[in-house]
Amino acid sequence: EPNVIALANQKGGVGKTTTAVNLAASLAERKQRVLLIDLDPQANATSGLGVAAVPGASVYDVLLGNARLVEKVQATSMERLFIIPSEVDLAGAEVDVARQDRYLHRFKDALDPLRAISHYDYILVDCPPSLGILTMNALAAVDGVMIPLQCEYYALEGLSVITQLVNRLRDSGANPALEIDGIVMTMFDGRTNLSQQVMDEVKTHFADKVYETIIPRNIRISEAPSHGLPVVRYDGKSAGAEAYRHLAAEFVKRSKAR
Amino acid sequence: EPNVIALANQKGGVGKTTTAVNLAASLAERKQRVLLIDLDPQANATSGLGVAAVPGASVYDVLLGNARLVEKVQATSMERLFIIPSEVDLAGAEVDVARQDRYLHRFKDALDPLRAISHYDYILVDCPPSLGILTMNALAAVDGVMIPLQCEYYALEGLSVITQLVNRLRDSGANPALEIDGIVMTMFDGRTNLSQQVMDEVKTHFADKVYETIIPRNIRISEAPSHGLPVVRYDGKSAGAEAYRHLAAEFVKRSKAR
Numbered sequence: 071e072p073n074v075i076a077l078a079n080q081k082g083g084v085g086k087t088t089t090a091v092n093l094a095a096s097l098a099e100r101k102q103r104v105l106l107i108d109l110d111p112q113a114n115a116t117s118g119l120g121v122a123a124v125p126g127a128s129v130y131d132v133l134l135g136n137a138r139l140v141e142k143v144q145a146t147s148m149e150r151l152f153i154i155p156s157e158v159d160l161a162g163a164e165v166d167v168a169r170q171d172r173y174l175h176r177f178k179d180a181l182d183p184l185r186a187i188s189h190y191d192y193i194l195v196d197c198p199p200s201l202g203i204l205t206m207n208a209l210a211a212v213d214g215v216m217i218p219l220q221c222e223y224y225a226l227e228g229l230s231v232i233t234q235l236v237n238r239l240r241d242s243g244a245n246p247a248l249e250i251d252g253i254v255m256t257m258f259d260g261r262t263n264l265s266q267q268v269m270d271e272v273k274t275h276f277a278d279k280v281y282e283t284i285i286p287r288n289i290r291i292s293e294a295p296s297h298g299l300p301v302v303r304y305d306g307k308s309a310g311a312e313a314y315r316h317l318a319a320e321f322v323k324r325s326k327a328r
Numbered sequence: 329e330p331n332v333i334a335l336a337n338q339k340g341g342v343g344k345t346t347t348a349v350n351l352a353a354s355l356a357e358r359k360q361r362v363l364l365i366d367l368d369p370q371a372n373a374t375s376g377l378g379v380a381a382v383p384g385a386s387v388y389d390v391l392l393g394n395a396r397l398v399e400k401v402q403a404t405s406m407e408r409l410f411i412i413p414s415e416v417d418l419a420g421a422e423v424d425v426a427r428q429d430r431y432l433h434r435f436k437d438a439l440d441p442l443r444a445i446s447h448y449d450y451i452l453v454d455c456p457p458s459l460g461i462l463t464m465n466a467l468a469a470v471d472g473v474m475i476p477l478q479c480e481y482y483a484l485e486g487l488s489v490i491t492q493l494v495n496r497l498r499d500s501g502a503n504p505a506l507e508i509d510g511i512v513m514t515m516f517d518g519r520t521n522l523s524q525q526v527m528d529e530v531k532t533h534f535a536d537k538v539y540e541t542i543i544p545r546n547i548r549i550s551e552a553p554s555h556g557l558p559v560v561r562y563d564g565k566s567a568g569a570e571a572y573r574h575l576a577a578e579f580v581k582r583s584k585a586r
């Protein structure tokens with residue numbers, strides 16, 4: 071069965087999509103079979119992998135019970151990397167899904183059959199910057215949450231919101247298996263004290279949950295999406311690509327240890 | 329009557345809060361009376377001005393009709409700058425407000441009396457990174473929307489979503505007075521081509537809506553919030569402080585011209 075991980079953090083712009091896309095691509099490079107599900111109406115992970123956002127292609131129908139997840143899977147330009155894209159309909163999901171029965175478990179009900187029949191090693195789910203119905207559906211369905219954390223003060227402030235939510239969902243029985251897979255420090259800028267201060271603070275409170283791999287601020291990472299490529303394909307020798315390859319290695323090691 | 333402006337963009341981490349806090353502070357420095365309303369449950373604008381997020385202090389009660397906006401106004405450490413803070417209750421507002429009558433106009437109904445009695449020159453409203461009920465309430469109530477835009481590809485992709493929404497709200501009569509006050513380029517990094525490419529693209533499509541003032545990526549801007557100070561107070565001589573002072577001057581000029 072696949073290991074299913076959500077990339078979630080209600081703070082905006084912390085590197086959720088960048089980590090989802092580049093971790094998925096780095097895992098595919100390591101011969102892992104990976105499915106990336108874009109649950110964000112912004113559809114950044116979709117365009118970041120060079121896939122068009124076509125109306126009807128997203129999980130929207132699936133959440134309303136009118137289609138199965140397996141039908142939405144598409145190939146990407148990378149071998150072993152597949153995607154269920156987002157598109158504009160998904161923006162209506164927050165309201166439309168809220169009116170359904172089991173409205174927080176629609177995604178889980180759809181994912182369980184896919185887990186059983188698929189031969190993916192990993193399924194990654196990119197979430198929007200909010201704790202609304204789409205993110206809550208993801209958290210109710212996955213095995214673990216990877217929390218990208220920008221090395222900035224405002225991002226640090228919001229960290230306890232998402233970590234406490236994960237603990238509440240597990241302890242309340244909404245998702246008994248849910249755990250924090252880890253916290254990944256992103257956009258680390260070694261030239262400033264701020265990045266180091268934020269990282270020290272996070273390590274004090276979350277110790278072994280913090281990934282050793284640190285993602286540096288790297289211009290090639292932010293250029294790659296405009297080419298529809300993950301950074302490991304756009305500039306495979308860049309510091310950004312190397313960092314995400316290290317992250318993939320550490321991620322595999324951690325997920326096997328569980 | 330005050331000029332009421334929302335800082336909105338569904339893309340996360342583009343500088344909405346940073347612009348709300350530092351524009352408000354720069355206007356106060358220019359002897360303008362300013363009220364900043366924090367509509368984001370993350371409460372970053374609240375902590376960015378050194379104000380505690382106390383349960384019951386936000387607009388939450390107001391949106392449910394149990395209090396008036398004027399009761400929630402607090403002073404800040406800066407003369408002529410006032411705030412209505414956010415706090416954790418506000419996270420429940422999306423769901424609780426959705427069940428009320430006129431659920432998209434609760435904020436407007438609350439703001440109109442404040443407009444009539446107050447002697448503010450400007451009211452700025454910081455919005456969360458989504459187009460949910462809190463942001464929609466803000467867009468239905470304000471005179472104009474300032475759209476901070478990070479000089480990055482993903483941010484560029486989402487620009488038409490917010491600009492088209494503003495046009496739809498005006499043309500549908502939901503807020504007949506609503507217009508785009510302007511687009512402010514933020515975190516501009518002159519050392520990379522990406523920033524320039526994004527800016528050129530925005531200017532091609534939005535020409536005179538783009539503010540001439542460009543906010544550079546500046547470490548002092550991101551350090552200031554950890555001290556609970558706007559950058560004009562944290563490091564008044566920094567490039568970041570200067571940029572926001574220029575923005576305030578251009579903002580006043582544009583708002584007077586309308």
Ligand SMILES: Nc1ncnc2c1ncn2[C@@H]1O[C@H](COP(=O)(O)OP(=O)(O)OP(=O)(O)O)[C@@H](O)[C@H]1O
Pocket residue numbers: 081082083084085086087088089110114197198199256257258285286287288289291292293295310338339340341457480481482483
């Ligand atoms: N390590 C990095 N170095 C440089 N730029 C980065 C890095 N990581 C992300 N970025 C850029 O920062 C911006 C924010 O990242 P991204 O969009 O992945 O964050 P997000 O958390 O998914 O945002 P949202 O909250 O809107 O979903 C993007 O423009 C991205 O290209």
Ligand SMILES: Nc1ncnc2c1ncn2[C@@H]1O[C@H](COP(=O)(O)OP(=O)(O)OP(=O)(O)O)[C@@H](O)[C@H]1O
Pocket residue numbers: 080081082083199222223224225339340341342343344345346347368372455456457514515516543544545546547549550551553568
């Ligand atoms: N010009 C700048 N130079 C350097 N850092 C900046 C600049 N503007 C904003 N930042 C930093 O970038 C991060 C994102 O900015 P900010 O939180 O203001 O964006 P936002 O759009 O309000 O985010 P959200 O979508 O979560 O509400 C913050 O940590 C902030 O300190």
Ligand SMILES: [Mg+2]
Pocket residue numbers: 086087088110114197198
């Ligand atoms: Mg994203």
Ligand SMILES: [Mg+2]
Pocket residue numbers: 344345346368372455456
């Ligand atoms: Mg903000």
